[in-house]
Amino acid sequence: MITVHHLTKSYRGVTAVDDVSFTARPGRVTGFLGPNGAGKSTTMRIMVGLSAATSGHVEVLGGRYADLPNPGIEIGVLLDASAQHAGRTGREVLTIAARTMGLPTSRVPEMLRRVSLTEKEGDGRIRNYSLGMRQRLGIATALIGDPAVLVLDEPANGLDPAGIRWMRDLLRDFADQGGTVLLSSHLLHEIEVIADDLVVIGNGRIVAEGTKRDLLSTAGTVVSSADNTRLAAALADAGIGASSSGGGSLHTHAEPHHVGRVALVAGIALTELRPADGAGLEEMFLELTAESQRDNTVPEGGAAA
Numbered sequence: 001m002i003t004v005h006h007l008t009k010s011y012r013g014v015t016a017v018d019d020v021s022f023t024a025r026p027g028r029v030t031g032f033l034g035p036n037g038a039g040k041s042t043t044m045r046i047m048v049g050l051s052a053a054t055s056g057h058v059e060v061l062g063g064r065y066a067d068l069p070n071p072g073i074e075i076g077v078l079l080d081a082s083a084q085h086a087g088r089t090g091r092e093v094l095t096i097a098a099r100t101m102g103l104p105t106s107r108v109p110e111m112l113r114r115v116s117l118t119e120k121e122g123d124g125r126i127r128n129y130s131l132g133m134r135q136r137l138g139i140a141t142a143l144i145g146d147p148a149v150l151v152l153d154e155p156a157n158g159l160d161p162a163g164i165r166w167m168r169d170l171l172r173d174f175a176d177q178g179g180t181v182l183l184s185s186h187l188l189h190e191i192e193v194i195a196d197d198l199v200v201i202g203n204g205r206i207v208a209e210g211t212k213r214d215l216l217s218t219a220g221t222v223v224s225s226a227d228n229t230r231l232a233a234a235l236a237d238a239g240i241g242a243s244s245s246g247g248g249s250l251h252t253h254a255e256p257h258h259v260g261r262v263a264l265v266a267g268i269a270l271t272e273l274r275p276a277d278g279a280g281l282e283e284m285f286l287e288l289t290a291e292s293q294r295d296n297t298v299p300e301g302g303a304a305a
């Protein structure tokens with residue numbers, strides 16, 4: 001379990017993360033979604049003690065990351081797959097990770113297999129790895145301590161569709177065994193295939209949170225007939241609440257086929273029946289993305305606190 005409590009982070013005048021609170025639960029893959037510069041990496045860096053919060057705090061497995069005696073065996077972290085020593089081999093990186101955590105080096109070939117890197121690839125230098133191979137190695141490093149929690153920043157970057165499917169299966173398996181997964185992405189469709197729950201962030205603030213199913217479901221139905229009062233009464237008799245959506249139509253949270261059936265049974269001819277558009281996750285996300293592109297925020301390099 002990861003619980004973020006009212007987290008705020010400011011960098012000299014720029015509020016990167018603004019009063020962010022959310023929970024990533026065991027047994028679930030939680031997608032942390034937001035356009036570039038939304039505050040995902042900053043939140044994750046604070047989570048694993050790499051950056052200090054201006055205010056608020058994060059609890060991982062009920063405590064603070066900095067207080068864990070051997071964090072690698074409790075929390076697997078992948079923040080930047082390219083931040084590996086280019087001259088080392090994948091096997092060396094995993095061996096160092098195993099030794100640092102006090103684990104047997106027999107875990108190394110096991111992890112290479114787990115992320116589908118061949119023995120030969122394991123012996124290759126990281127400078128010759130593709131981004132996808134670096135991501136696999138990063139995930140192997142995160143998994144080597146057999147942690148209960150995974151924190152992965154943009155792990156699907158550089159993976160092809162087969163690689164994304166592979167990662168989805170791996171994370172699904174991890175969560176099905178009771179693990180907590182938090183992974184970030186700036187691509188809705190990428191995270192849509194992997195996550196169970198979504199936390200959406202824009203301009204440093206949480207703008208939506210919930211199960212993927214709830215957030216991606218349509219926003220109800222728009223319906224109208226020549227006599228909307230009679231239609232509303234028929235829907236109410238069937239236990240379906242409806243309100244005026246403006247423009248002479250009714251809006252209801254029921255699915256269009258339910259609404260159509262009620263109207264048919266009541267003998268009401270419909271003049272309009274369609275899924276409601278508007279506040280769908282996709283539109284909201286596109287708006288956020290367009291907004292951040294308009295802002296065109298430039299990072300202040302090297303000013304990390």
Ligand SMILES: Nc1ncnc2c1ncn2[C@@H]1O[C@H](COP(=O)(O)OP(=O)(O)OP(=O)(O)O)[C@@H](O)[C@H]1O
Pocket residue numbers: 011014015016017034035036037038039040041042043186297298299300301302303304305
């Ligand atoms: N070290 C820093 N100094 C100043 N501003 C920073 C620093 N790091 C991040 N920021 C700013 O904080 C905001 C959030 O950045 P962050 O990297 O957390 O976003 P992100 O959602 O991870 O985006 P991306 O997908 O592009 O990495 C941005 O406006 C960024 O410019």
